[in-house]
Amino acid sequence: MTLTLQSAAALLGEHDLLREIITPDRWTDFASTIPDSDVPFAHITYDSKQIEPHTLMCCKGNFKAEYLDGADGRGMAAYVAEHDYSGVTRAPGLIVDDASKALSLLSQAFYDYPERELKLIGVTGTKGKTTTSYFTHAIINAMSGNECALFSSVDNCVDGVHYVESDLTTPESLDAARMMREAVDNGMRYLVMEVSSQAYKVNRVYGLTFDAAAFLNISPDHISPIEHPSFEDYLHCKRQIVRNTHALVLGVPGDYANLVAEDATIANVPVTTFSIDEATADVTAQPIDDTHTTFLFTQGQPIGELSLALEGDFNYANACAALALAQIVGIDIHDPRALQSMADVHIAGRMEETRDPQSDTVAIVDYAHNYASVNALLDFVERKYGARRPRITLLTGSAGDKALDRRREIIEAAQDRVQRIMLTTEDTNTEDPMAIAEEMLGYVTNPDVDASIIIDRAGAVEDVVAEAREHDGFDVLLLIGKGDERWIKMHNRHVPYEGDSSIIRRLFS
Structure with missing residues (x-):
């Protein structure tokens, strides 16, 4: 046309x-x-x-x-x-x-409706969108011969193989249509895309209908004058994906999962549930031993056992969602290749764990940036390292001009579970990074937590590494918010930054 x-x-x-x-x-x-x-x-x-x-x-x-x-x-x-x-x-x-x-x-x-030539898969939720999207992308690529494109908050891929860093969780509608046309011209038959609440708020996916969509979970986030004025508005925008898909994958149990299921009933959309907690869900995963390093996946009958490179029980839940999505668009998830395709999935800056050869220190770089994701990360540390009674340091900042509640919620999630909080710059944009850090410092009420500010993020990372090396004991450093991003957004532009992952590799080399 x-x-x-x-x-x-x-x-x-x-x-x-x-x-x-x-x-x-x-x-x-x-x-x-x-x-x-x-x-x-x-x-x-x-x-x-x-x-x-x-x-x-x-x-x-x-x-x-x-x-x-x-x-x-x-x-x-x-x-x-x-x-x-x-x-x-x-x-x-x-x-x-x-x-x-x-x-x-x-x-x-x-662009002549490229979405009509693709099996569209959308993934929404407060946490887990990126990981679930990467897992789904891996499954479909393994089973289709690399014919799946990807739009994510970390990378975009329009040829099934090569990845380019992205700017938005969900691209602007014009950019999405252009990239979809590129994907179709490159021979892609599937597209997995993260769908943010803002994508529906500002109509980036208006007019699109997904062949399959996942609603992973929901918890308060993105509440600010320029994003969502209330949690009700945030949840409402997330729920729009239900009426714009032919089939829904839903995480259970979960806050407001019953409401989302009601949405699906009203829209006459079939629902496939997934869980690592509820055995009656359609797709499940359960640890085979106390180490939680290998899980058995089932869908009525066993699918197989899997150990993920991305640690954390929540990532096995994301893998369940990915299997359910892939099956809806025609992938045989009982083929061993489907399950194993997720084993080595690695997302730069996502649960990236590195050990220091000079001290008894482990650093974990992750994109955690709100209450739910910080809490899940600390749950993982407690399960894996709790017996060693580590000294835990959290290095964090918070975004400027948006998601204002995160500043308090990050502290609330961490302050009774860590010994040290280092506050620093994140994507502060037009706000003063020191003002954000000082606001967060004001939320620290636990007198046993050592909290301080170093605005220069690279200097802050170097400081917590030096502290860990001086400490006589086992240390876990959690560097959150930026992952592997090589920029910091300040005054509406991207300022080059070495990256948390890169700094840790340099200091630990």
Whole structure:
């Protein structure tokens, strides 16, 4: 399909988004009355800096009229917006009720609906999205000959083999459609993608229907003035995936799992449950001994035993979800290759454990960044190392401009379970990193916890390693929040950073 002004207007009209078409000379409901309305657009963008000849420009978000200065001279053919910009451009404007929804629909049409040529698998939840996505990707690739693409908060992969660092958990709708087209052109038949609450909040996945989707779990997160004003809003956005999938994989037991199951009943969506706690779930995993290093997976009958490179019981739960998702899209999960494909899955910066040859110290780098993930990480440390009575140091910061509750919740999850807290910079963006660290320090109420601040993150990592080496005993260092990311977001740009994983490898080498 080629996208023209006429076909764009018709598509937006079908979805009750189009209000009218405005030119400097008149307003109309009929795109066909506008000159060149049947000429295909050569380019589509939501960035006014990328306007080139015969571009369809989508004006979304906090868009300002001055962004269109000079757009006519650079070849803008039309614009989509919630407001009339005929005062600054002679190009026709498709005026809509919701520009972000319009962008998603038009992006899919511009790239000729690549999602229709893919088996789409979506994964949502407060924690475990990335790991479950990687496991699902591994299973399908192993069984299909590398014909599965991946969109994740860590990496994107559009050819089944090569990975590129991503910027968002769920790409903007236009970027997602473009990458889906690349994936299809590369011979991909499946796509696994993380679906964040913001993806539904700001319509990045509007118009997409998944062949299978997982709702892993839910706990308060992303509550802030610029994200979700309340937990109810956060949960509501997460639940939208249920009505936009043909089949649901649901983690049980879980907070609000019954509500999500009710959503599925109303939408007539079949549900497959998974669990490491509830034996009656459809797909389960249970440890075969007290070490919790090998689990038996079952689906009515045994699937097989597996030891994961990614430690932690929660990762075996994620593996259950991945098996259920893969089966829904036609993968034989009872084939031994399916289960074993997850054994060596490694995600840079995710439960990355390194031992110091110079001292009795273990460092674990992880993306944990909220109450639930920090608590799960400490549960893992307690189970694996509790008998050795380690001195546990948590190095953490918290994001700026969003998810404000995390600052308190990270401290609440950790302060009665660690001996040392080092507060440092994370993706503070426009906020003062010292102000965030001092706010977090104020939440430390346990007098037995040694808490301090070193804003320079690399210096903070080096400091806790030096402390551990001086300590006469066993130390566990937990470096959380940044994983293997090689940048820190400050003032709306990515500032290069060596990376927690890289610093630990350098210091421990």
